Amino acid sequence: DGGITQSPKYLFRKEGQNVTLSCEQNLNHDAMYWYRQDPGQGLRLIYYSQIVNDFQKGDIAEGYSVSREKKESFPLTVTSAQKNPTAFYLCASRGQGQSYGYTFGSGTRLTVV
Amino acid sequence: GENVEQHPSTLSVQEGDSAVIKCTYSDSASNYFPWYKQELGKRPQLIIDIRSNVGEKKDQRIAVTLNKTAKHFSLHITETQPEDSAVYFCAASLSGNTPLVFGKGTRLSVIA
Numbered sequence: 001d002g003g004i005t006q007s008p009k010y011l012f013r014k015e016g017q018n019v020t021l022s023c024e025q026n027l028n029h030d031a032m033y034w035y036r037q038d039p040g041q042g043l044r045l046i047y048y049s050q051i052v053n054d055f056q057k058g059d060i061a062e063g064y065s066v067s068r069e070k071k072e073s074f075p076l077t078v079t080s081a082q083k084n085p086t087a088f089y090l091c092a093s094r095g096q097g098q099s100y101g102y103t104f105g106s107g108t109r110l111t112v113v
Numbered sequence: 114g115e116n117v118e119q120h121p122s123t124l125s126v127q128e129g130d131s132a133v134i135k136c137t138y139s140d141s142a143s144n145y146f147p148w149y150k151q152e153l154g155k156r157p158q159l160i161i162d163i164r165s166n167v168g169e170k171k172d173q174r175i176a177v178t179l180n181k182t183a184k185h186f187s188l189h190i191t192e193t194q195p196e197d198s199a200v201y202f203c204a205a206s207l208s209g210n211t212p213l214v215f216g217k218g219t220r221l222s223v224i225a
Contacts, residue, residue: 033212033213035215040122040217040218041217042119042202042215042216042217042218043157043202043215044215045212045214048212050210058212090156090157100145100147100162100206100208101147101159101162102147102157102159102213104156104157104158105156106155106156107155107156
């Protein structure tokens with residue numbers, strides 16, 4: 001779906017539970033990003049990775065963790081330490097060359113129940 | 114770090130009129146400025162972008178202008194249509210080496 005796939009589309013988390021959001025791309029992009037979207041807040045950066053086995057914290061990394069073991073995959077774990085996880089989560093990738101624009105996944109809507 | 118401010122937060126226009134959305138950025142080193150359109154429940158889609166070596170760029174009914182001195186850039190949509198209704202985000206970054214920093218978005222409603 002546009003070269004970058006997020007799953008699941010909807011996810012429900014119980015109190016105290018860790019959940020993992022999947023992000024896979026087949027665009028051969030080096031850089032991948034996780035953003036959180038809340039109404040009226042725009043997109044805020046959680047984590048990003050510019051190369052395999054390396055990642056950097058964004059503006060709101062607390063309560064989240066990531067890994068980048070493969071170029072194609074950049075999963076995000078929402079831990080129990082994230083006290084307000086209900087949001088729309090967007091994964092994006094970016095290639096080299098002429099365009100610096102992102103390709104976004106279709107998003108995962110996470111709800112705490 | 115970079116900070117991007119976007120105005121207005123909501124905008125209503127009559128079909129056929131023009132719409133203008135403005136953004137300011139703080140880091141004078143930023144040199145890449147994209148605009149994204151996000152329809153309800155969908156992913157953001159890149160609609161136009163501009164680099165700092167260019168002052169204006171057009172693509173059919175949409176255009177972006179950049180004033181590097183004032184550190185602001187604007188999206189212009191002419192002859193608006195109901196399908197232009199969406200949330201629009203501006204963003205800024207230093208080329209491809211830093212993550213995009215987004216504005217908070219503008220909800221555009223085109224009234225038929």
